[in-house]
Amino acid sequence: MISKTVVFQYASPKFKVLFKRKRYKLAFGGRGGAKSHSFARAILEIGARRKTRVVCGRETQSSIKESIKYLFDLIIAEYGLGAQYTSTNDYILNNITGTYITFIGLQDHNSQQVKGLESVDIFFGDEANQFSEKTLEFLIPTIRKPKSELWFSWNPEYPMDAIETLRELPENKAYKIDIGWEDNRFLSQEALDEKDWAEQKDYDKFLHVWGGHYRPDGDDKLISLKSVMTSQARIPEILNVPVFAGLDPARYGTDSAALVIRKGNQILHIEEWDKCSVPELAGAMGNFIIKYKIECMAVDIGNLSGVFDLLMDIKHPQTYINPELCRIIEFNAGGKSPDTHYKNKRAYVWDRMRKWIEESGVLPKNQRLLRELIQQEKFLNEQSQLQLLSKPMMKKKKIPSPNIADGASFTFDPAMEPPDKPEPQRAMGRSRVWAG
Numbered sequence: 367m368i369s370k371t372v373v374f375q376y377a378s379p380k381f382k383v384l385f386k387r388k389r390y391k392l393a394f395g396g397r398g399g400a401k402s403h404s405f406a407r408a409i410l411e412i413g414a415r416r417k418t419r420v421v422c423g424r425e426t427q428s429s430i431k432e433s434i435k436y437l438f439d440l441i442i443a444e445y446g447l448g449a450q451y452t453s454t455n456d457y458i459l460n461n462i463t464g465t466y467i468t469f470i471g472l473q474d475h476n477s478q479q480v481k482g483l484e485s486v487d488i489f490f491g492d493e494a495n496q497f498s499e500k501t502l503e504f505l506i507p508t509i510r511k512p513k514s515e516l517w518f519s520w521n522p523e524y525p526m527d528a529i530e531t532l533r534e535l536p537e538n539k540a541y542k543i544d545i546g547w548e549d550n551r552f553l554s555q556e557a558l559d560e561k562d563w564a565e566q567k568d569y570d571k572f573l574h575v576w577g578g579h580y581r582p583d584g585d586d587k588l589i590s591l592k593s594v595m596t597s598q599a600r601i602p603e604i605l606n607v608p609v610f611a612g613l614d615p616a617r618y619g620t621d622s623a624a625l626v627i628r629k630g631n632q633i634l635h636i637e638e639w640d641k642c643s644v645p646e647l648a649g650a651m652g653n654f655i656i657k658y659k660i661e662c663m664a665v666d667i668g669n670l671s672g673v674f675d676l677l678m679d680i681k682h683p684q685t686y687i688n689p690e691l692c693r694i695i696e697f698n699a700g701g702k703s704p705d706t707h708y709k710n711k712r713a714y715v716w717d718r719m720r721k722w723i724e725e726s727g728v729l730p731k732n733q734r735l736l737r738e739l740i741q742q743e744k745f746l747n748e749q750s751q752l753q754l755l756s757k758p759m760m761k762k763k764k765i766p767s768p769n770i771a772d773g774a775s776f777t778f779d780p781a782m783e784p785p786d787k788p789e790p791q792r793a794m795g796r797s798r799v800w801a802g
Contacts, residue, residue, distance in 0.1 A: 374407050374445070376400075378549040383541040384408040384517075390540035392532055393519040396578035398547030398557055401519040405490055406437045409517075412488070413465030414450075420467040420488045423505075425496040427471030430455055434492045435469050472501045483508045487515070491529075494520040499528040499733045522574075523581050524591065526598075526736045546578055588716060588744040588754065593724045594736055602728040605630035608661040608784065611654065612697070612776025614769045615647060615666060615673050623647055626773035627658050632728045634658055636735065636770055648676035648685040655692045661784070663687075664697040664776035697776045704780060709753035711779070716742065716754055718778040719771075738768035 376382075377400035384391055385408065393401040409420055427433050438458055442451050452459040458467040483489070489509045491497060497505075497518075509516055520529055533542065547553055547561055565572040573579040583590045607630040616623045616639070623639040635658060639647060654660065665674040676685040677694045687694050699712035708714040723729065729736065743755040743765075757767055 374411050375552070376404050376407065377552050378404070378545060380543050380545055380549060381408065383543065385412070386541070387513070388539060388541050389515060390532060390535055391515060391517045391543070392535075392540055393517075393543040393545055394522055394533070394578065395543075395545040396521060396547060396574070396576040398550055398553050398561065398576065399545035399578075400550050400552070401543075401545055402434060402437060402492055403441075405492075405517055405519055406434065407441055409467070409488060409490060410438065410441060410447075413460050413467070414463060417464040418466075418487045419485055420465065420490065421483060421486050422467065422469045422490045422492060423472045424491075424493055425471070425498065425501060426473045427469065430469060432471075433469035434490075438467065472497070472505065485511060487511060487513070489514070489516050491516070491518040494518040494529040495523045495527050496520075497527075497529050502528050522578055524737060524740065525580055525595075526731075526733055528733045544578070547576055583740075586743045586745065587740060588742045589720050589723060589739045591740050593720075594729060594740055597723045597727050597729040598731060598736075600631075600726075600728045602632035603630070608782075609634065609659055610777040610782050611658070611660045611663040612773040612779075613647075613651070613663060613665045613673065614773040614776070615644070616642070616769070622769055624769040624773040625651075625654060626770060626777065627654065627660060628774065628777040629658075631722070631726045633730050633774065636730070636732055636773075638770070644672040645676065645685065648673045648682075651677060651685070651687065655687065660692050662693040662695060662782040664695050664779050664782060666699065666772070666776065667696045668699045693782075695779070695781050697779055699772075707751060709747055709749075709751045712772075712775070713744075713752050713754050715775040715778045716771075717752060719775045722778065732770070735770045735774065738766070738771035741765055742768060742771065 381393075381404040384405070393399070393405065395401065409418075412418055413420065422434050424433065435453075435458065439453055442448055442453070442458075450461055452461055456468065459465070483505075486509050489505070491505075506516065518529060518532065522530070524530075532540065535542075547557070561572075561576050564576060570582045574581050581591075583592065609627060609629045611625060611627045614624045623642055625635075625637040626633060627635040635654075637654070639650075642650075651663065655663065663677075665677065667674050674694065674696050676682050677687045680686050697711070699710065701711040703709070703711050703714040705714055708717065719727075723739070729739075743760075745753055745755075747753045755763075755765075760767060
């Protein structure tokens, strides 16, 4: 047990609910609310009372240094509890109660990790605004031990983020802790000074970072949050127009390949592949072409031209696509733009997609696509050309690679349009359901 002389201190009485029983415990708000600190302290306190199996997870974690383990170690040291714990590179063990705390990245989860999560008493998801819809769909039903709990803390980013749907949980299932700097009785004077400076410098940014508001649109973003939300609310029209597809093969180790299929003003389907080989990816295209009657597919050749080659080579019947069934064209992101106002072809097709979103496009409720769209940064280069932040630069700034959004942008390549195309004809009636 914890020594009677040790009393854990919490930044706000709002965190008392962490010791009450409910399936979900959610803490959200701006900087300075001590969300992660309070969750870690509560986990250590609960784990000192009874044996508890805890897993702490982030969406991406390539090493233990990127986990929240340092915070647990810091609290243990702060309260002089080092003798009661064994802390290794992989886990923290309470030597008295047997409480066992591990740390994982969820994006690269495997079957062995899934099996291990079934015995968890508490799952703590830190920086949960980064969790994808796919991650939550896998995670929540996996934590199924009787009386198990799911704890999530995050600073709000965008209203379409997957974690935001948990705010809609009924009160009998979730404690919802809306917490901010003003609730933290231990906030240092240095932090208060930083808060005041941020408020004076950029009030909109201050409301996001410190106030817990959603991220505002910035001048450096190509596509605005407002236009994306407006696009989602539109009713798709049924048009007699060709079906186009864009395929973006995986580029980096954490990337996934993405196929986006578009018909007129709506996206019909999105497909992703994790760790898929070139032959497997090329071999999967035939079924999609037949199912959705795709007339033209643009394939990115900037990284894995092998996919394009297999689709075009008649000597490989398992992957070859007959041009009479579907035209396969190459897309070179760094290639020359047909309009000199753009640095390259990638900037050109992204801006065409932006106009489509603003004017008539209907975006599906795909959280990853929407986040990728509004995270794409732009700037004018020395030649006054529109240029986008490159994928290597995005990786350096820790912005996820926009694989789905890139695939969608390929469908706006003018090379996909058949020559002498007729004007689109509207079919009778309207469809109110997105076909995904």
